[in-house]
Amino acid sequence: MERAIKEEKRVFMTGNEVVAWGALAAEADIMYGYPITPQNEVMHYWTRLAPKHGRKFLQTEDELSAGFTTIGGVLAGRRAFTATAGPGNILLQEPVSMAEMMRLPMVMAIMQRGGPSTATVIYSQQEVNLTTSGGNGEALRIVYSTATHQELYDYTIKAFNAAWKYRFPTFILGDGYQAKMREPLVMYNPQDKGVEMAASEPFVGKEGKFGEGREPAHLRNAFSMEEELYEVVMEHIQDYNKITPQIVEYVSLGCEEADLVIVAHGIVSRAAVAAQEKLRREGYRVGFFRPITLRPFPVRALRKVCKSTSKFLVVESAFGQLARLVKEALFGLEAEMDEIFMPGLGITSEKIIGHVKKKSELKV
Amino acid sequence: MSDANVYAVKTLTSKEYFAPGHRACSGCGQAVAVRMVQKALGRNIVMASATGCMEVVSSPFPQSSWEVPWIHVAFENAAAVASGIEAGLKAQRRKGKIDGRKITVVAMAGDGGTADIGLQALSGALERGHDFLYVCYDNEAYMNTGVQRSSATPFGAVTTTSPAGRVNSGQLTWKKNMMRITAAHDIPYAATASPSHPLDLVEKVKKGMETEGPAYLHVLSPCPPGWGIAAEDSIQLARLAVETGIFPLYEIDKGKHRITMNLEKLVPVKQYLKKQGRFRRLSPEMMEEIQERVCKEWQELREKAEQIDPSAGADEALSKEQEGETEAAKIFRVKAGAPV
Numbered sequence: 001m002e003r004a005i006k007e008e009k010r011v012f013m014t015g016n017e018v019v020a021w022g023a024l025a026a027e028a029d030i031m032y033g034y035p036i037t038p039q040n041e042v043m044h045y046w047t048r049l050a051p052k053h054g055r056k057f058l059q060t061e062d063e064l065s066a067g068f069t070t071i072g073g074v075l076a077g078r079r080a081f082t083a084t085a086g087p088g089n090i091l092l093q094e095p096v097s098m099a100e101m102m103r104l105p106m107v108m109a110i111m112q113r114g115g116p117s118t119a120t121v122i123y124s125q126q127e128v129n130l131t132t133s134g135g136n137g138e139a140l141r142i143v144y145s146t147a148t149h150q151e152l153y154d155y156t157i158k159a160f161n162a163a164w165k166y167r168f169p170t171f172i173l174g175d176g177y178q179a180k181m182r183e184p185l186v187m188y189n190p191q192d193k194g195v196e197m198a199a200s201e202p203f204v205g206k207e208g209k210f211g212e213g214r215e216p217a218h219l220r221n222a223f224s225m226e227e228e229l230y231e232v233v234m235e236h237i238q239d240y241n242k243i244t245p246q247i248v249e250y251v252s253l254g255c256e257e258a259d260l261v262i263v264a265h266g267i268v269s270r271a272a273v274a275a276q277e278k279l280r281r282e283g284y285r286v287g288f289f290r291p292i293t294l295r296p297f298p299v300r301a302l303r304k305v306c307k308s309t310s311k312f313l314v315v316e317s318a319f320g321q322l323a324r325l326v327k328e329a330l331f332g333l334e335a336e337m338d339e340i341f342m343p344g345l346g347i348t349s350e351k352i353i354g355h356v357k358k359k360s361e362l363k364v
Numbered sequence: 365m366s367d368a369n370v371y372a373v374k375t376l377t378s379k380e381y382f383a384p385g386h387r388a389c390s391g392c393g394q395a396v397a398v399r400m401v402q403k404a405l406g407r408n409i410v411m412a413s414a415t416g417c418m419e420v421v422s423s424p425f426p427q428s429s430w431e432v433p434w435i436h437v438a439f440e441n442a443a444a445v446a447s448g449i450e451a452g453l454k455a456q457r458r459k460g461k462i463d464g465r466k467i468t469v470v471a472m473a474g475d476g477g478t479a480d481i482g483l484q485a486l487s488g489a490l491e492r493g494h495d496f497l498y499v500c501y502d503n504e505a506y507m508n509t510g511v512q513r514s515s516a517t518p519f520g521a522v523t524t525t526s527p528a529g530r531v532n533s534g535q536l537t538w539k540k541n542m543m544r545i546t547a548a549h550d551i552p553y554a555a556t557a558s559p560s561h562p563l564d565l566v567e568k569v570k571k572g573m574e575t576e577g578p579a580y581l582h583v584l585s586p587c588p589p590g591w592g593i594a595a596e597d598s599i600q601l602a603r604l605a606v607e608t609g610i611f612p613l614y615e616i617d618k619g620k621h622r623i624t625m626n627l628e629k630l631v632p633v634k635q636y637l638k639k640q641g642r643f644r645r646l647s648p649e650m651m652e653e654i655q656e657r658v659c660k661e662w663q664e665l666r667e668k669a670e671q672i673d674p675s676a677g678a679d680e681a682l683s684k685e686q687e688g689e690t691e692a693a694k695i696f697r698v699k700a701g702a703p704v
Contacts, residue, residue, distance in 0.1 A: 033525070035476070035509040043512065044524045051529055059513055059525050061480040062440065087438060118415045118438060 001027050004053050008188040015178040016041035018149050018185065019083060019109045020049055022156025025190055027197065028107070029078040030056040032069040034088060037121035038176040039111040042083040063088035067095025070106045074099075075219075077202030079160055081107040085176070086115050089127050089134070096169050097135030102221050103236065104203070105163035109156065109172045111179040114344030123176035124344040125266055128321035131171050132295040138233060140240045142170040142247055143295040145265045149183040155292075157190050164198035166243050173294065175317075177267055177346065240296070248301070249292035254280060255305045258287030260356065263302075264315040265291050265322055268347050272315050275352035286356065291325070299329040306333045315340040315352055376403040376566060386429040387421040391595025393586035393602055394418055394501045397559040398472075401499060401583070404569035405470060407432060410449050414442035414473035414482055417508045417587075418501060440481040443489035443498060446471035450494045468573045469496040475516035476506045479540045490549040490578045497572040497579045500542060503587040511590045515540040518610075519657075520650050521642040523590075528645035538657070546580040547616045553579040555615035555624075559586075560603035564613055564624050571615070584611045592641015604636040609662040614669065621668040633658055 004024035013021075019042045023031065031050070033043040047057050060066045066082045073080030084092055089110050099106045112127040114120030133139035142162050144155040155172050163170040191197060203217060210216035223229040251269070253276060255261050264272035269290040276288040289305055291298050306312075312335060314323040319341045327337065340347060340355055381402035388395040398418060411434040413419050419436045422429040437445050450469040456462045471489075473482050478500040486498060505523050506512040513526040513535055522534040546554045553575040557565040565583070572579035584605055586598035593601055605611035606625055610633060613625035633655045637643040646654075 034481075035506040035512040035525070037509050040510050040512065040524070044510070047525050047527055051531065057525070061483070061515065118436070119420060 002053060003189050003191070004049075005187050005189045008186060008192070010184060010186050012182055012184045013149070014041060014180055014182050015149055015152050015174055016111070016180070017045045018152045019156055019172070019174070020045035021187055022153045023081055023107075023160070024049055024053055024055065025153075025187070026157040026160035027079055028055065028081050028160060030058065030073050030080050032058050032060055032066045032073065032080065032082045034060050034063050034066045034084065036063070036085050036088040038113060038179040039083040039085045039088075039109065041179070042109060042111075063091035064094060067092045067106070067108075068098075070108075071095055071099055071104055074104045074106050075203045076205065077200055079107075079164070079200050081109065081160070083109040083111070085111045085179075086113040086121070086127070087118065089130055093130065093134040096141065097137050098221055099169040100135060100137050100140045100236070101232070102219060103167040104169065105160075105167050105200075106169045107159050107163050107172075108169070109174065112173065112175040120344060121176060122180075123317065123346060125175060125268060125317040126319075126321065126343055127173070128265075128294060128316075128318060129324070131173050132297075132325070138237060139295060140168055140236050141295055142166070142168055142293065143173050144171065144249075144292060145173045145294050146178065146292075147265075147267055147269050147290075148185070149178065149181075150185040151292075152178060153185055153187060157195065161196070161198040162247060164200050166239075166247070168240065173266065175267055244296040247293055248296055248298045250298035250301050251288070251290040251292065252301060252305060253288040255287035255289055256308055257285060258309045259285040260311045260313055261287040261289050261305055261309050262313045262315060262352065262356075263289045263291075263322065263326055265294060268315055268317055271347050271349040272352060274349035275356070278349065278353055279356060284356065291322075294322075294325060297325050297329055302326065302329045303333060306330055306335050310335045311338070312336065313338045313340065313352075313356065315347055317342050317345055317347060319343045375563070376400070377406070379403070381405065381407065381431045382422070383429045383431055385427070387424060388417070389587075389589055389595070391586075391588040391593075391598040392417075392421075393559050393584070393598040394474075394503055395421070396599065397501060397557075397565070397583045397585055398422075400559065400562050400565055401569050401581075402432070404566040405432075405468060405497075405573065408466065409433070409468045409470050410453070411435070411470045411472060412437065412442050412445035412449060413471075414477035415439040415508070416474035416477055416501075417503070418472065418474070420508055439477055441485050442471040442473040442477060442482060444485040446496045446498070447489045447492060447494045450496050469494070471496060471498045473498075473500055474506075474508075475500060475502040475504060475542075476514045478502075479515045479542055483545075486546075487549065490546060490551050490580070493551075493577050495577055497569070497575075497581065498546075499569075499581045499583060501583050501585045502542075503585040503590060504539070505587075505590050507587050507590040516542070519654060520637075520646045521640075522645060523642070533645035533647060533650065534642070542580075542582055543614075543616065547619075549578075550619070551578045551580060552576065552618050553615070554582075555580070556582045556584070556611065556613055558584045558602045558606050558611060558613060560599050560606060561613060561625060568615060568624075571617070590642070592644070593639060597639065601636065601639060604631065604639070607631045608633045608636045609658045610636060612662060612665055614665060621665065621671075623665065623669045627662075630659065630662060 070080045070082045114124040159170040262272045279286040316322040382399045413436045513523040517535045522528045526535040555568040586601045588595045609630040614623045
């Protein structure tokens with residue numbers, strides 16, 4: 001495939017545009033999409049870029065269909081992806097559930113918006129529950145929560161590779177602010193950076209005859225007996241647990257010598273890290289922990305943090321969706337948990353600093 | 365008829381049920397249409413609205429343009445919610461909790477909410493036979509989210525997801541025919557209407573209201589920013605769509621087709637297309653293709669409209685049967701146990 005980005009370059013663009021470019025660099029073959037704010041421009045840019053690079057686009061009649069057409073693309077061996085938000089993410093969960101069970105590497109970019117509602121299209125972090133565990137299975141999926149445009153680019157590429165390497169549906173979890181905001185970043189060709197590009201291959205219509213040099217392609221999403229289903233699910237869970245240490249990513253700053261650790265993900269983590277730095281400068285012993293993969297969650301790393309500091313402040317633009325993951329990770333350990341929950345609203349570093357100074361008995 | 369249309373607004377109630385001050389763009393064809401539809405519907409209605417331009421512009425809380433009971437729920441389910449309201453009202457009436465006066469249940473949605481994501485809910489509601497009126501305001505793309513193509517976008521129109529390039533110039537598929545789809549459900553009434561012909565529009569709304577069972581109204585709604593037209597041209601464009609035969613005004617009343625705005629001669633489609641930014645990249649060949657298709661469809665519609673007496677057709681079929689029975693009919697008779 002012809003390289004979409006010839007040489008490394010510094011650019012200034014919106015997050016939606018970054019996702020389209022990231023998908024191009026990740027050698028995505030086709031995007032399937034349906035209009036929903038704030039991800040529309042992923043489609044707009046893709047429809048303009050794709051023909052120039054021999055890639056394809058298909059608009060469907062809803063997100064249910066966008067998800068299943070993505071599965072169709074994947075079955076044919078194409079690096080296929082879709083992008084959506086809010087109510088569209090809900091409809092997407094059925095195809096994702098099927099992809100989990102059939103181990104199909106579909107890739108999705110989610111630009112979170114406030115909800116449940118149709119008009120609040122600007123920003124939120126309220127799709128964490130849905131994106132990490134929205135299906136009717138065991139949530140065997142990979143979710144990368146990005147914070148900057150550079151990460152949107154990096155993790156879009158990574159999402160395609162992780163999906164095709166491990167064969168689990170993979171999400172890039174952004175939000176409306178990241179989608180619509182402009183920010184500088186460096187675009188590069190992943191191969192030049194030594195990124196190993198996981199190969200894609202067809203699931204159906206494979207070359208050759210089965211029995212003569214290859215196994216038959218036997219794909220199932222219907223099990224007649226619960227015992228049979230149990231075996232398949234358990235096998236997937238074992239695979240998932242085995243690869244978890246290779247996938248898990250997080251950022252941990254100054255957690256070793258801290259009286260309080262601020263936990264945040266996505267764009268809110270930028271406010272949190274700024275707050276942590278400022279508080280540190282002022283003499284407060286504050287640490288910062290950010291899960292980059294929300295699924296699988298960096299359980300081991302967070303439990304390690306808890307052994308040195310057992311006080312946490314969870315900050316998120318949702319009502320306890322990240323906190324749920326944190327509590328689950330820390331189950332059985334003794335920990336105190338404070339919170340700043342602001343569903344659908346942006347959170348500034350000043351807000352966090354004020355909260356820490358007012359609420360905690362931490363001394364300078 | 366067309367002269368009378370100029371004065372049609374005067375025949376309507378002066379009461380506004382779709383209040384001014386909403387946030388529609390200037391020249392919004394849909395806002396004009398909604399205002400007239402609401403005037404025809406009157407006060408005794410309950411409305412369910414799908415997500416779309418009209419929902420966004422008419423209900424920025426705490427303001428509302430709706431002087432009638434109106435609810436917005438989500439994108440795909442206007443017909444489902446209307447079904448629920450209708451069934452609920454029926455139950456209330458049966459229990460004697462509300463009086464017997466007629467309350468019209470209305471569903472409204474755009475072309476995306478009707479022909480794409482809402483088609484399943486609409487089909488279900490039509491099949492179940494709920495007594496309601498469904499109004500589709502067709503602006504021929506997803507205007508609310510930034511002009512993406514829908515299945516109601518006409519051939520050749522440029523949208524953000526069907527851009528014009530070196531190879532393609534806009535939408536590559538033909539507009540989905542919602543009239544044929546809804547009529548195929550054998551509903552008692554389906555009609556097209558345009559804000560350029562208010563008298564006709566109002567008459568159809570009233571007919572739809574009086575119809576027992578589901579009624580479907582497809583209203584063309586020119587969109588200045590989406591179509592690339594001047595705000596003051598939108599009603600003129602709606603009129604041209606009718607006069608070119610691109611959007612013929614007709615109704616299907618209990619299976620009978622009737623053209624309500626007859627055209628002696630079709631205006632060339634070029635006059636309609638060249639006025640719009642979205643068709644700027646149309647090649648002469650594509651223009652030709654559109655003209656041919658419009659003529660063909662107009663002819664088909666006229667043929668359907670002329671077959672007014674269905675029994676005439678039946679006689680013809682009967683004589684054919686006497687001449688030589690078809691294979692299928694023979695098999696059927698054998699299976700039914702009739703003498704061969």
